[in-house]
Amino acid sequence: MSMFSHIHDYRYRHIRTVAPTAESGSDTTATTAATTPATTTQSGSHATGVADSGRWSTRRIAIYALFVALAMVTSFIEFPITPVAWLKYDPSGIVCLIAGFAFGPSAAAIVSVLGFVPHMFADPWGSLMAVLVALCLSVPAALIYRSHRTRKGAAAGILVGALLAIVAALLGNLVITPIYAHMSYAQVAAMILPILLPFNVAKMAIHAIITFLIYKPVSNLLAQRH
Amino acid sequence: MIDTTIRRLTIARLDNIRFSYDGGASWALDGVSLTIVEGERICLTGPNGSGKSTLARLIAGLAAPDSGTVTLLGRRVFDDAGPNADEYRQARRGIGAVFQNPEDQLVTTSLEDDVAFGPENLGLQRRLIGERIGGALVAVDLNDRRHADPTHFSGGQQQRAAIAGMLAMRPRLLVLDEPTAMLDEVSRAEVLEILDELQARGTTIVHVTHHTGDTVHADRVLRLEAGRVQADVPADRSDEASLSEGTTAQDSIAPVVASHAPHDSNAPQQPFAIVADHLAYGYQNDRQPVFTDVCLRIRQGETVALMGANGSGKSTLARLLCALARPAAGSIMVAGLPIAPAKPKRKQLTELRKRVGYVMQHPERQLFADTVADDVAYGPRNQGLSDDEVDQRVGEALRLLHIEHLADRSPFELSGGQQRLAAIAGIVASKPQVLVMDEPTASLDAAARSRIHDLVRALRAQGVTMLIITHDRAEAAMLADRVLDMNQLCRSNAASPSDSETTETTETTSVSAAKQHHSLLQRLDPRVKMVGFLIVMFSMFAVSNPMQLAAAALLTLAAILAARMNPLEVARTVHPILAMLVLMGLLNLFVVRTGTPLVELGPISITDDAVRFAILYTCRFALVIIQGALFLTTTGPTAITDAFASLLSPLGRLGLHTQELSLVMSLALRFIPTLTDEALAIRNAQAARGGSIETGSPSQKLRAMAAIIVPVLAGTMRHADNLALALDARCYEEGIHRTHWRQLAIRSHDIACIACVCGWLVVLVTL
Numbered sequence: 005m006s007m008f009s010h011i012h013d014y015r016y017r018h019i020r021t022v023a024p025t026a027e028s029g030s031d032t033t034a035t036t037a038a039t040t041p042a043t044t045t046q047s048g049s050h051a052t053g054v055a056d057s058g059r060w061s062t063r064r065i066a067i068y069a070l071f072v073a074l075a076m077v078t079s080f081i082e083f084p085i086t087p088v089a090w091l092k093y094d095p096s097g098i099v100c101l102i103a104g105f106a107f108g109p110s111a112a113a114i115v116s117v118l119g120f121v122p123h124m125f126a127d128p129w130g131s132l133m134a135v136l137v138a139l140c141l142s143v144p145a146a147l148i149y150r151s152h153r154t155r156k157g158a159a160a161g162i163l164v165g166a167l168l169a170i171v172a173a174l175l176g177n178l179v180i181t182p183i184y185a186h187m188s189y190a191q192v193a194a195m196i197l198p199i200l201l202p203f204n205v206a207k208m209a210i211h212a213i214i215t216f217l218i219y220k221p222v223s224n225l226l227a228q229r230h
Numbered sequence: 231m232i233d234t235t236i237r238r239l240t241i242a243r244l245d246n247i248r249f250s251y252d253g254g255a256s257w258a259l260d261g262v263s264l265t266i267v268e269g270e271r272i273c274l275t276g277p278n279g280s281g282k283s284t285l286a287r288l289i290a291g292l293a294a295p296d297s298g299t300v301t302l303l304g305r306r307v308f309d310d311a312g313p314n315a316d317e318y319r320q321a322r323r324g325i326g327a328v329f330q331n332p333e334d335q336l337v338t339t340s341l342e343d344d345v346a347f348g349p350e351n352l353g354l355q356r357r358l359i360g361e362r363i364g365g366a367l368v369a370v371d372l373n374d375r376r377h378a379d380p381t382h383f384s385g386g387q388q389q390r391a392a393i394a395g396m397l398a399m400r401p402r403l404l405v406l407d408e409p410t411a412m413l414d415e416v417s418r419a420e421v422l423e424i425l426d427e428l429q430a431r432g433t434t435i436v437h438v439t440h441h442t443g444d445t446v447h448a449d450r451v452l453r454l455e456a457g458r459v460q461a462d463v464p465a466d467r468s469d470e471a472s473l474s475e476g477t478t479a480q481d482s483i484a485p486v487v488a489s490h491a492p493h494d495s496n497a498p499q500q501p502f503a504i505v506a507d508h509l510a511y512g513y514q515n516d517r518q519p520v521f522t523d524v525c526l527r528i529r530q531g532e533t534v535a536l537m538g539a540n541g542s543g544k545s546t547l548a549r550l551l552c553a554l555a556r557p558a559a560g561s562i563m564v565a566g567l568p569i570a571p572a573k574p575k576r577k578q579l580t581e582l583r584k585r586v587g588y589v590m591q592h593p594e595r596q597l598f599a600d601t602v603a604d605d606v607a608y609g610p611r612n613q614g615l616s617d618d619e620v621d622q623r624v625g626e627a628l629r630l631l632h633i634e635h636l637a638d639r640s641p642f643e644l645s646g647g648q649q650r651l652a653a654i655a656g657i658v659a660s661k662p663q664v665l666v667m668d669e670p671t672a673s674l675d676a677a678a679r680s681r682i683h684d685l686v687r688a689l690r691a692q693g694v695t696m697l698i699i700t701h702d703r704a705e706a707a708m709l710a711d712r713v714l715d716m717n718q719l720c721r722s723n724a725a726s727p728s729d730s731e732t733t734e735t736t737e738t739t740s741v742s743a744a745k746q747h748h749s750l751l752q753r754l755d756p757r758v759k760m761v762g763f764l765i766v767m768f769s770m771f772a773v774s775n776p777m778q779l780a781a782a783a784l785l786t787l788a789a790i791l792a793a794r795m796n797p798l799e800v801a802r803t804v805h806p807i808l809a810m811l812v813l814m815g816l817l818n819l820f821v822v823r824t825g826t827p828l829v830e831l832g833p834i835s836i837t838d839d840a841v842r843f844a845i846l847y848t849c850r851f852a853l854v855i856i857q858g859a860l861f862l863t864t865t866g867p868t869a870i871t872d873a874f875a876s877l878l879s880p881l882g883r884l885g886l887h888t889q890e891l892s893l894v895m896s897l898a899l900r901f902i903p904t905l906t907d908e909a910l911a912i913r914n915a916q917a918a919r920g921g922s923i924e925t926g927s928p929s930q931k932l933r934a935m936a937a938i939i940v941p942v943l944a945g946t947m948r949h950a951d952n953l954a955l956a957l958d959a960r961c962y963e964e965g966i967h968r969t970h971w972r973q974l975a976i977r978s979h980d981i982a983c984i985a986c987v988c989g990w991l992v993v994l995v996t997l
Contacts, residue, residue: 017706035323047292050249050293050294050295050296051293051294051313052291052292052293052294052307052308052313052315052318053294053313053314053315053318054315054318054319054322054958054961055957055958055964056293056958056962057961058891058964058965059887059964060483060887060964061954061964062954062955062957062958062962062963063950063954064958065572065893065894065897065954065962066897066949066950066951066953066954066957067947067950067954068894069893069896069898069901069949069950070897070898070901070905070946070949070950071946072894072895072898073898073899073900073901073902073904073905073906073946074942074943074946076898076899076902077902077905077906077909086474090810090813090814095939097937098939102943108699114891114894118891118894118895118898121895122862124764125767125858125859125861125862126855126858127854128764128767128768128854129768129771147843151894162244183771183849184814184847184851185814185817185818185821186818186821186822186843186847187821201871210932213932214935214936214939215930217933217936218292218598218936218939218940218943219366219599220600220906221599221600221640221642221940222940224600224640224641224643225640225642225944225947226640226941226947227642227643228640228642228643230454
């Protein structure tokens with residue numbers, strides 16, 4: 005091990021994060037980099053101190069932007085997974101989860117909120133609900149994973165996130181369904197067990213399985229960004 | 231040491247530079263020293279991995295070395311004390327950088343706004359920005375397209391746009407990292423011409439390239455090898471340095487030409503492996519078809535090279551032959567299976583996937599698995615082979631490409647060339663009878679290229695039929711039995727590249743003409759429009775009686791007229807969700823129990839109330855959809871971003887990084903089409919290996935989805951890497967003071983719009 009072994013480029017430090025311990029406390033790194041004079045940048049980082057460190061480095065902006073774009077794209081790939089036609093699965097939740105695991109809770113939040121902005125102009129109330137569900141899934145998962153950077157930590161994160169997301173989805177449906185159909189809360193509540201719960205469980209299960217299938221290759225991918 | 235003949239200003243001076251990507255285990259640059267004086271044009275050459283891109287980045291001030299000293303534009307940016315951020319910041323304002331991937335350097339969807347981004351970051355006054363945009367666009371000959379969307383440009387035009395984005399910042403030094411690597415010959419010439427002009431105007435140029443032709447007009451050619459300067463010579467003597475490469479290429483041609491002869495004489499007896507007749511293809515919504523009457527016949531065992539300009543439809547033809555897209559007309563028979571005009575049945579398609587292999591452009595972008603061996607096994611596994619057979623296929627494929635030693639490595643830790651070989655092994659492992667390859671050697675260095683040439687020869691000896699798309703005439707002649715030009719294949723109205731060029735320009739002029747006749751809705755201030763539409767759309771769900779519904783319909787009709795759109799055409803936007811609307815109506819019919827029953831069928835009864843609610847709820851949701859569509863069709867991404875930024879800005883006082891969030895949003899909207907196209911390409915490429923998310927058992931579907939998502943994520947991060955550099959090159963920095971080229975102003979029609987929205991709310995409350 006050379007003297008450089010513990011020092012990573014600030015710009016890339018955020019990116020090497022799925023690998024355990026690589027980014028224990030990305031946010032502390034970010035804040036110190038932002039508050040201390042850039043001239044104190046460690047050697048070996050290749051940072052110039054201009055726009056390549058800190059919470060809003062150009063690199064972070066680019067990562068956020070591309071993940072938001074990906075969430076937008078995937079949110080339009082909808083297909084039914086239950087016989088109920090208006091409840092459709094879309095893989096955008098996976099993008100929010102991966103953003104959170106790789107780049108921290110704030111990334112998860114930004115991707116979850118901005119990723120559904122285009123839907124605002126198609127289904128305004130539905131998009132608010134989608135944002136709520138995505139936030140409940142990805143932010144807690146990212147928070148848990150931040151302190152337990154292992155496959156187990158990821159599993160626990162997804163589990164907690166999925167449970168919260170299901171609760172949010174059910175509560176959200178109680179509020180939102182009467183906007184689309186003239187139904188009382190009791191009528192919507194009656195739909196929970198036969199329709200809403202199975203759909204949401206199936207949706208989260210697919211998210212979880214796929215995120216798990218891609219965990220290893222994506223860790224490799226993140227670890228190899230320079 | 232400064233030459234006595236040149237008493238010009240030193241632009242950049244690097245002394246004893248070392249740079250390592252792996253913390254000192256290996257050195258990408260090892261003791262490089264270099265002085266560049268004003269007005270010089272320097273070419274940096276060398277094989278892949280020689281450190282030339284790294285060096286370019288250091289010269290552009292976009293990265294700091296591990297040790298040495300760097301002086302850029304007279305500022306000592308890096309020395310033993312480390313990087314000096316302030317000096318770097320100042321130096322960078324005078325340095326422009328252009329990178330290999332043209333698309334990733336575009337930050338927005340209007341050329342004018344894109345060019346303005348740099349000057350805005352420099353905080354220039356609005357008047358000055360206007361001058362800079364004009365000057366820069368004239369210099370790259372794109373001034374007539376300033377309102378066009380650069381993401382729809384050809385690669386060459388995009389690269390010129392990227393150069394314009396730099397020129398608008400008036401750089402004294404321009405660093406270009408393989409700006410022509412992804413371009414065809416015509417586009418390459420366009421870019422080089424612009425460099426010649428800049429050189430004549432006295433701009434200092436550092437140009438990284440591996441095209442020997444590019445070095446002709448350089449003052450000096452610097453050749454790097456393994457992180458060291460191997461040669462630093464005046465351009466006229468650089469031929470000697472690159473001579474060795476030339477001779478190896480010559481050598482490899484000789485034996486292949488000889489092997490052609492026996493094969494050719496056999497060919498006529500072989501039946502056809504590919505028969506395509508009178509193919510026509512046009513993208514949806516495009517008036518100009520890609521091609522109208524293409525005929526192609528290839529015999530079994532033949533190797534055919536297909537050439538032609540970008541945009542002539544080569545890649546489209548490849549996808550048609552692999553049944554990854556369907557022609558508008560014509561018939562196709564591949565490997566004995568009919569795939570057009572009749573849609574192939576699922577069984578035929580499965581068989582086709584076994585017999586036909588497809589190497590997409592940049593196949594390394596479809597790598598997804600944990601290890602190379604796993605990735606290569608994907609195709610054979612989808613064919614349902616046993617584990618032993620799969621292992622055998624994988625071993626064979628890896629041997630064919632000489633990458634057995636990489637089997638257990640992650641595909642993401644390989645070099646670009648190795649990744650390409652691994653990806654191609656993944657297609658070869660399916661043992662296709664017919665192999666279609668789309669530019670398999672593009673942007674590879676000589677070593678990797680020759681591996682692929684070896685593969686083509688080996689497969690040819692095995693009797694595999696091959697269609698290889700390439701831009702490299704020498705390669706085509708060397709590998710193929712026959713070389714075809716896309717234009718020859720088109721029987722009627724050959725869509726020559728010049729044709730497509732002209733149609734492209736006429737289209738954009740019609741677009742810009744349309745821009746001058748903006749509808750009222752388009753002229754609205756985007757902030758007013760966005761807030762207004764959102765208020766109306768959200769409140770639409772409060773509509774609860776026929777009077778309100780009538781008022782809502784009137785308001786929507788008024789908006790349609792203000793957008794100068796045909797109401798019937800607008801109504802069609804509801805079409806995609808028609809099924810959902812019907813379903814919503816039905817749901818309402820059955821859940822509402824109040825009112826007098828109209829129909830009674832056993833336990834189900836439909837009441838008059840139910841019919842009323844069904845109509846009301848369906849109509850108001852349909853109106854929301856129409857309003858959303860109106861907003862999106864009359865508001866471009868730049869306008870949405872402007873509105874977003876402006877509406878968000880008050881939150882800046884709460885400590886929210888509104889400028890950065892707006893930029894994220896703007897970039898996201900710009901990258902949607904890019905990511906969509908890439909995701910589709912990857913889905914096609916994996917489908918060609920038998921991985922489909924539509925068929926198979928649930929576990930197969932999930933695995934197929936993973937095989938698409940991982941490469942899409944990899945692509946997402948690759949774009950982000952490139953984009954971050956492009957933002958750096960344009961001097962964007964967190965929290966800087968930016969000026970704005972585009973100005974928003976509330977005018978009388980905006981006030982009228984606000985009045986309309988207020989009127990609507992009053993109606994909603996009172997009626």
